[in-house]
Amino acid sequence: xxxxxxxxxxxxxxxxxxxxxxxxxxxxxxxxxxxxxxxxxxxxxxxxxxxxxxxxxxxxxxxxxxxxxxxxxxxxxxxxxxxxxxxxxxxxxxxxxxxxxxxxxxxxxxxxxxxxxxxxxxxxxxxxxxxxxxxxxxxxxxxxxxxxxxxxxxxxxxxxxxxxxxxxxxxxxxxxxxx
Amino acid sequence: xxxxxxxxxxxxxxxxxxxxxxxxxxxxxxxxxxxxxxxxxxxxxxxxxxxxxxxxxxxxxxxxxxxxxxxxxxxxxxxxxxxxxxxxxxxxxxxxxxxxxxxxxxxxxxxxxxxxxxxxxxxxxxxxxxxxxxxxxxxxxxxxxxxxxxxxxxxxxxxxxxxxxxxxxxxxxxxxxxxxxxxxxxxxxxxxxxxxxxxxxxxxxxxxxxxxxxxxxxxxxxxxxxxxxxxxxxxxxxxxxxxxxxxxxxxxxxxxxxxxxxxxxxxxxxxxxxxxxxxxxxxxxxxxxxxxxxxxxxxxxxxxxxxxxxxxxxxxxxxxxxxxxxxxxxxxxxxxxxxxxxxxxxxxxxxxxxxxxxxxxxxxxx
Numbered sequence: 243x244x245x246x247x248x249x250x251x252x253x254x255x256x257x258x259x260x261x262x263x264x265x266x267x268x269x270x271x272x273x274x275x276x277x278x279x280x281x282x283x284x285x286x287x288x289x290x291x292x293x294x295x296x297x298x299x300x301x302x303x304x305x306x307x308x309x310x311x312x313x314x315x316x317x318x319x320x321x322x323x324x325x326x327x328x329x330x331x332x333x334x335x336x337x338x339x340x341x342x343x344x345x346x347x348x349x350x351x352x353x354x355x356x357x358x359x360x361x362x363x364x365x366x367x368x369x370x371x372x373x374x375x376x377x378x379x380x381x382x383x384x385x386x387x388x389x390x391x392x393x394x395x396x397x398x399x400x401x402x403x404x405x406x407x408x409x410x411x412x413x414x415x416x417x418x419x420x421x
Numbered sequence: 422x423x424x425x426x427x428x429x430x431x432x433x434x435x436x437x438x439x440x441x442x443x444x445x446x447x448x449x450x451x452x453x454x455x456x457x458x459x460x461x462x463x464x465x466x467x468x469x470x471x472x473x474x475x476x477x478x479x480x481x482x483x484x485x486x487x488x489x490x491x492x493x494x495x496x497x498x499x500x501x502x503x504x505x506x507x508x509x510x511x512x513x514x515x516x517x518x519x520x521x522x523x524x525x526x527x528x529x530x531x532x533x534x535x536x537x538x539x540x541x542x543x544x545x546x547x548x549x550x551x552x553x554x555x556x557x558x559x560x561x562x563x564x565x566x567x568x569x570x571x572x573x574x575x576x577x578x579x580x581x582x583x584x585x586x587x588x589x590x591x592x593x594x595x596x597x598x599x600x601x602x603x604x605x606x607x608x609x610x611x612x613x614x615x616x617x618x619x620x621x622x623x624x625x626x627x628x629x630x631x632x633x634x635x636x637x638x639x640x641x642x643x644x645x646x647x648x649x650x651x652x653x654x655x656x657x658x659x660x661x662x663x664x665x666x667x668x669x670x671x672x673x674x675x676x677x678x679x680x681x682x683x684x685x686x687x688x689x690x691x692x693x694x695x696x697x698x699x700x701x702x703x704x705x706x707x708x709x710x711x712x713x714x715x716x717x718x719x720x721x722x723x724x725x726x727x728x729x730x731x732x733x734x735x736x737x738x739x740x741x742x743x744x745x746x747x748x749x750x751x752x753x754x755x756x757x758x759x760x761x762x763x764x765x766x767x768x769x770x771x772x773x774x775x776x777x778x779x780x781x782x783x784x785x786x787x
Contacts, residue, residue, distance in 0.1 A: 254455055259445050263437040276449055283458045322434055329433035332759070335766060340429055345422065349430045368431035403422045 246290060253293065254283055257300050260370075264307055267369050282307040294379075301379035304370065308362060308380070322350055352402035360395035367392055439759070546637055550576050552600035552621065554637045559671050560606035560680050563621060570618045572599050584622055592624040595640065604669070606680060690778050693732045696752070699771045703754040708732045719755060721769055724776060728769035730755070731778035 261282055265275035285306050286293060294302050326346050333339050353361055366372045366380060378388035422430075432438065440448075546554055556563040580597050600621045604614040625640070671680035696705035722729045732753075758765050 251455060254458065255451055258449065258451060258454055259442050262445050262449055263440065266437050266440070267435065272448065276454075279449065280454065280457050280461060283454070284461050287458065287462050322436075325434040325436050325438075329430075332433065332761070341426060345426070346430060346434070348422070349427070349434075364431075368428060369435050369437075399427075400422065403427075 250283075250287055250290065253286060253299060253303075257303055260300055261303055261307055264304060264370065265311075267365065268311060278307060278310055281310045285310065298379050301372070301376050304366070304372075304380040305382065312358075322353075326350060348403055352399050355402050356395060356398050360391075360398055363392050363395040364399060367396075546596040546623075547598040550598055552596070552598040556623075556637055557641055558680075560604065561669055561671070562603040562605075563623075564601045564603070564616075566599055566601045566618045570601075572618070572620060576620065580620075580622070584624075589622070589624050592626050595623040595625055597622045606682065690731050690733055693730065693777070695775055699757060702758045702767075702771070703756050704730070704771075704775060705752065705754050706730070706732070707752050719753075721755065721757075723769050727774035727776045729776045729778050 258279065261279045262275060265278040266272070269275045269278060282303060286303060289306075292302075293299055329346060330343055333341065353364070356364070363377065366377050372380065373385075374389040374392060375385040377392060378385045381388055381391075383391075546552060546556075551566060552563055553565050555565070576597070576599070584594065584597070598621060600619060601616045602614055602619050602621065603616055606613075623640075667682055669680065669682055691708055693706045693708035696707055718733055720731045720733070722731075757769060757771055758767050760766075
């Protein structure tokens with residue numbers, strides 16, 4: 243096995259979980275998600291010399307995955323209805339509920355209304371939990387530029403949410419619960 | 422809506438919220454992923470002979486039909502090709518993996534009914550559960566299996582599952598038996614199967630009756646829509662194998678309309694046994710047997726008399742991929758708690774009994 247093969251296998255082994263989560267968050271069909279991950283790694287192989295240092299690899303791969311997602315799987319976006327229902331089922335089991343169905347509906351509606359690139363920024367922030375600097379690495383822009391774009395996306399989302407709900411609050415849960 | 426609430430909501434609707442790395446590895450094993458990527462790279466490096474769909478793409482074969490012969494097959498596989506039209510989606514070439522994901526209660530839907538027996542319709546085609554005559558169709562040949570080859574999973578288990586295939590709705594059963602199939606459809610990305618021992622269920626939209634039997638000769642020459650579907654199984658002699666599962670539809674041999682392949686996606690509620698009391702906040706069960714790599718997941722529902730556990734097997738939509746182990750009995754741990762924001766909660770009452778859900782085919786909710 244060549245050095246390239248070895249390094250590539252390491253890249254796949256290291257980042258497959260994160261990429262699969264990325265794909266599963268955006269695509270309904272598990273097979274499509276597998277396809278996205280595989281295609282992303284195929285692109286990574288072709289552009290092996292472009293892969294950045296290890297601490298930046300994942301963000302570079304997110305960028306590749308994002309382009310594969312847009313180019314190959316357009317129109318196959320995930321329906322969030324199931325996740326909404328599951329979230330509500332879990333929430334209803336809590337003693338103190340933090341949100342209600344209406345608020346969840348509002349969020350889903352607002353997410354559907356923002357531009358696709360804004361939605362991707364929000365997902366990278368809230369789901370992949372990337373910092374401004376890391377989002378910048380994904381997008382190939384500076385941390386400052388990424389921060390501005392994320393702030394605009396958040397602002398746009400909040401505007402949409404505030405159109406329908408200005409009163410929601412969050413209730414903190416107790417830190418520990420006896421089973 | 423403040424930032425905390427927004428963050429909470431987004432976290433709660435994260436589709437991968439409850440997926441551990443272990444689960445992801447079951448969904449997409451590293452070896453399989455590496456193998457697929459390498460194959461794809463090699464394909465892209467090879468000189469193109471003709472246009473071919475990506476290994477990752479689904480391929481289906483379009484056809485119109487007047488009548489329908491339905492054929493359901495499963496078994497170990499190899500690969501080939503022939504001449505139908507091809508469109509994206511429908512037929513997956515990929516590994517079949519065992520998943521173990523908790524599904525919401527509503528994923529267990531009402532069991533579907535199925536034809537119970539086709540023996541009386543065309544007894545001549547099947548002897549002792551094995552296809553005994555050669556049936557040559559457009560791109561598909563069904564032949565008697567070698568005497569030395571025996572199915573690993575009994576007919577009693579598979580027959581109801583195959584007849585419950587969604588694509589068979591509205592059709593009349595013709596035959597069910599163990600057979601060797603050869604699939605030779607030329608087309609981009611179409612698989613080729615050579616003498617693959619499988620279970621097959623054959624049906625038609627024509628009314629096959631005692632007075633008007635669907636003989637082998639008649640079946641082969643009729644204008645037919647043919648569907649092939651199945652459950653991947655290694656044969657009895659194999660210690661490992663690659664599963665095959667698909668639906669084949671054809672307008673009939675020599676028809677100007679090309680045959681079509683569809684994905685076989687079926688679900689079934691299967692039996693399970695509880696392995697002792699709840700330990701470590703988990704319920705241990707033994708489940709199966711079911712086809713190789715076809716475990717889908719489970720749902721756990723609170724009920725008045727305890728908690729109802731449904732274990733679902735899943736007919737893979739893919740047919741040819743990585744080898745899968747021949748073991749068909751599975752031991753699983755079901756976590757009974759969930760932790761969120763540092764708070765751990767029981768999903769169900771661990772002291773209550775776990776009730777078995779009804780078994781049998783269930784409708785596909787996809």
